[in-house]
Amino acid sequence: MSDKAVDKLTPKQAAAELERLASDIARHDKLYHGKDAPLISDAEYDKLRVRNAAIEARFPDLVREDSPALSVGSAPAEKFGKVRHAVPMLSLDNAFDPADAHAFVAKVQRFLNLDGSPVITAEPKIDGLSASLRYENGKFVQGATRGDGREGEDVTANLRTIADIPHVIKGAPAVLEVRGEVYMEKAAFAKMNAALEKDGKQTYVNPRNSAAGALRQLDAKITATRPLRFFAHGWGELSEPLAETQFDSVQRLADLGFPLAGIKRAQNAEELLAIYESILAGREKLAYEIDGVVYKVDSLSLQQRLGFVSRSPRWAIAHKFAAxxxxxxxxxxxxxxxxxxxxxxxxxxxxxxxxxxxxxxxxxxxxxxxxxxxxxxxxxxxxxxxxxxxxxxxxxxxxxxxxxxxxxxxxxxxxxxxxxxxxxxxxxxxxxxxxxEPGEEGVIARCTGGLNCPAQAVERLIHFVARRAMDIEGLGSKQIEEFYELGWVKEPADIFKLADHRNELMTRDGYGEKSVANLLASIDARREPEFSRFLYALGIRDIGETTAGVIARRFESWAAFVDAMQAAVKAKPGEAYEALERVNGVGDGARAALIAAAPELKGPAGDLFASGEAPKVKGVTAKAWQGLTDAFGSLAEAVAAIKAAAKQAPGDDYLELARIDGVGPVAADHLVDFFAEKHNVDALKRLLKNVTPKDQPRAATSSKVSGLTIVFTGTLEKTTRDEAKARAISLGAKVSGSVSKKTDLVVAGPGAGSKLAEAEKHGVKVIDEDAWIALST
Known part of the structure; x- marks a missing residue:
């Protein structure tokens, strides 16, 4: 394939060729620059780079992250070290029109139960690469990329080359983590690209990609030659607060010597949009690229109350420019x-x-x-x-x-x-x-082949090793596909047995002793993953990162979680109950009423049917009975189906899983389906012989509600239920959507109904909102 004309390559062949070229060029760079021991002539080396550039030009969507066009020379270091963010570097939700901006402000008001709009700041959204700078006692000690938000790469040496970043500051907290964007000005980018083009080298697509490539150079001397800049916009870990508001805090960062892109305050959504329009109007005159405006609630105490959802804060949003x-x-x-x-x-x-x-x-x-x-x-x-x-x-x-x-x-x-x-x-x-399916967009077409379908098997393995899942460095989609075809990796457990193929692997193109050692070390480093990462990596439908995190916090240990799943499988609803669930016109309330009344309903020979009228069951309408009759063929058969469904209704262990706030019945169904399949359980057992998920650390263990299962019901008047739930979770409590015998506490406001009755039935302690506030502060 290396001799095949570029215009004759198929996309699959081009991807394979780019992978080979990236590996070969990196190897020759290392030999030439790092060891002064070249194996090929300069002309032969140039041919490799020219071919790589030609393929990338024809297939721009196949450009690799490790493309030779994005680096110069060899790496003086093997790779970047990992940095665990003390405070996660979260992404922001997006707004795309004025209605979204209004909705953001209204949502904040509603969540906090405020009478008016809170003060909100607005600042340009720099189109750059996120970075964090850690200072201890005024000295810059570590810099990192955002990475996956929880863990980034140590690029301290590279960040030290940026003139905007001070090495020493005075008057700062003992621990200060400054966060901002590394970027490249438009004029500097154009000048750099012109110089690259003049030298016959590959040019960059845009300033952001150029800044990202420059910051991730393994040789800081190369980074120093690139015209990188830095804007600060926030902070991570602090030993003491900078101020009481977002505006005053970033102004203090400016006083400490960090450049800002500008920040303004707004009293309401209309003022925010006026600032947005003003920034948009001046966009073309700016020296740097921006792609929107960031809105943040100004009060830091309100930010704390708002907290976070999924991978983004509730107190901030990015209003993007029109597409x-x-x-x-x-x-x-x-x-x-x-x-x-x-x-x-x-x-x-x-x-x-x-x-x-x-x-x-x-x-x-x-x-x-x-x-x-x-x-x-x-x-x-x-x-x-x-x-x-x-x-x-x-x-x-x-x-x-x-x-x-x-x-x-x-x-x-x-x-x-x-x-x-x-x-x-x-x-x-x-x-x-x-x-x-609920939550899906339209009708979903699915292959019924299951794990017998190679595409599903490979995609599950790719998901397992992905960055946000097990995050096994050096094991990407191309490697998974290769190892699957070789028969080495057919299921996740096989990944942790790749050492058995060490000698065979070293004979394959692109693998040497060092690269194989690095790959196996990366695999070994993930033998004790976080509970939530491991669960997410299994690829169970509807178990995303957020839901996996909720489950990990709920059960705390993998053993406790598996015990709960085994119990839930035994308590799962039967086919008769699921048939009742599918009846049109019978909602959750009516179904519960029918199940409760099932023992009293007469059979086909009973006198209730003499008049042809349906039984009187509170909460079940004539329309529901019609739906039941249509579904099962007759009134008598409908009653028989209800009786059968009552015997196969879900048990408490299954319902307890579905009640978890943040899980719900759809995700619970898929969890139970996964653990009900013997081949899944067997594969998981094989995997757990090589992997031990770590226990989830308890949050706020010193709080009075840590570990308690709490249900909120009724109308809360001094806060909102959403804020109360968020507060409970932050204190280490477990929030459930309904009351059971496992509930520890019910917080009831005016209008509490069936949940209050359930609490009394199970003898669960009930408190009002004032008692909750006292308990949680």
Whole structure:
């Protein structure tokens, strides 16, 4: 393949060739620059780089993170060290229009139960690379990238080369972690690119990518030659507060010598939007790139009350600038099979530069989306379908995934082809089933092949080793695919047995003794993962990072969690109960009433049916009975089905899982389904012979409510239920959505209904809001 003309390469061949070139060039860089022992001539080396650049130019979407075009020379260090952030570096939720900005302010008011709008700051959102700077006793001691938000890379030496970053500061707290953006000014970027082009070297796409590449150079001397700048916008760990407000805190950072991009205060949403428009109007005159405006609640005490949700704070949001749009051609539609078997169509576009990047692919979601039908059944794109060969409008705002927003029918040619969604899996040829699931967008097509489908097996393994999951460095999608094809890695447990193939691995292209040693060391380093990471890595449907974190905090140890899952499997609802759940017109309340009344309902021979009238059950309407009759064929058969369902109703251990605030019935179903499958349990046992998940540390163990299971009900008047729940969780409590015998405490406000009655039934302690405030402060 190394001799095959670039214009003859397929995308798969090009990806493999770029991987080989990256490995070869890195090896020769190390030999030439690091050991003064070149194996090839300069001319041969130049040919490798020229070929790499040509392939990247033809396939810009295949450019690798370790592309030789993004680095110069060899690495004087083997790799960056890891830095664990004392305070997570979270991303921000996005707003895209004025309505979103208004909604943000209203949500803050509602959460905090405020009479008026809180003061909110606004500042330009720099399009750069996030970094943190740690100072101890006024000295810069460590700098790190954001990484995955919990763990970044140690780039201290590189950050020291940036003139905007002081090495010593006076008057700062003993521990001060400054956070901000590393960026490159537009003029400096253009000048640097011109010089690279003049020297015949690969140029960068935009200032942000250039800044990221420069900061992640393993040789700080190279970083020092790049025109990097830094703006501060916040902080992480502090030994003492900087001030009482966001505005005053960043002003203090400015007083300590850190440059700011500017910050203003607003009293309401209208003032925020006025600042947004002012920044947008002056955007082109700025020396640097910005892609929006960041809004933050000014009061730090209110920020603390608001807390966080998922991977972002409730007290901040990024209002992005309007998406840039471009016109291109939809050249084809390919199908990707995910780890859960979902078939996702991906549109192949004629490459187009939009929103700062070259876009070649776009997700088309599902067959309804292609037909012009939205998740709610209504039309999208005016009901226009997508056809291969269509001229389409593509947009991309900031880091948002590219999307097709319209089809230009006037440019549709006679050759434009309608797309037929496959009935068979393109990977394993299994039947494709279509299902509508809660939380999903429209009808989802899934391969029924399960783990017998290579695509699902490989995707599950790729998910397992991914950065936000087990985070095994050096083991990416390409390596997983290779090891799967070789038969070395068929399930997660096999990853931890790769040392058995050490000798064979060293004979393969791209692997030497050192690289194999590094890979095996990375695997060994993940033998004791965090509980939440391990659970998320298993790839159970609907168990994302947030839900995995909720579960880890709830059960604290893997052993306790497995015990609970085994109990929940035994208590899961049977088929008769699930059939009752599917009846149209029978909601949760009616179903509960029917199950409770089941023993009193008469059978087919009973006199209740003499008049043909349905039994009188409180909470069950005539419409519900009609739905039951339609579903089961007759009133008598409906009553028989209800009786059968009552015998197969979910037990307390199953319900307890579904009641966990932040889990819910859908995720609980998928958890139980996973642990009910023998092949899953067996695979997990094999994995746990090599991996031991660490216990989840308890939060705020000194609080009076730590470890308690609490239910909030009724209307809280001095705070909101959302804030009360967030406060309880921050104090180490477990919040449940309903009352059971395992509940420790119920906080009841005015209007408390059935949950209060359940608390009395189970003898659970009940307190009012004032008592809760006293208990939690």
């Amino acid at each position: 840039e749009q471009q016109t291109t051609i939809l050249e084809g539609i390919d199908i990707q099979v995910g780890r859960t078997g979902a078939l996702t169509p991906v549109g192949r576009l004629k490459p187009v530069f939009v929103g700062g990047v070259t876009v070649t692919n776009v997700t088309l979601h599902n067959s309804d989306y292609i037909r012009g039908v939205g998740a709610d059944g209504g039309p999208i794109r005016g009901g226009k379908d997508l056809r291969i060969g269509d001229t389409v409008i593509v947009q991309r705002a900031g880091d948002v995934i590219p999307q097709i927003v319209d089809v230009l029918l006037e440019k549709r040619t006679k050759g434009a082809r309608k797309y037929q969604f496959p009935e068979r899996c393109p990977v394993c040829d299994s039947h494709v089933a279509r299902e509508l």
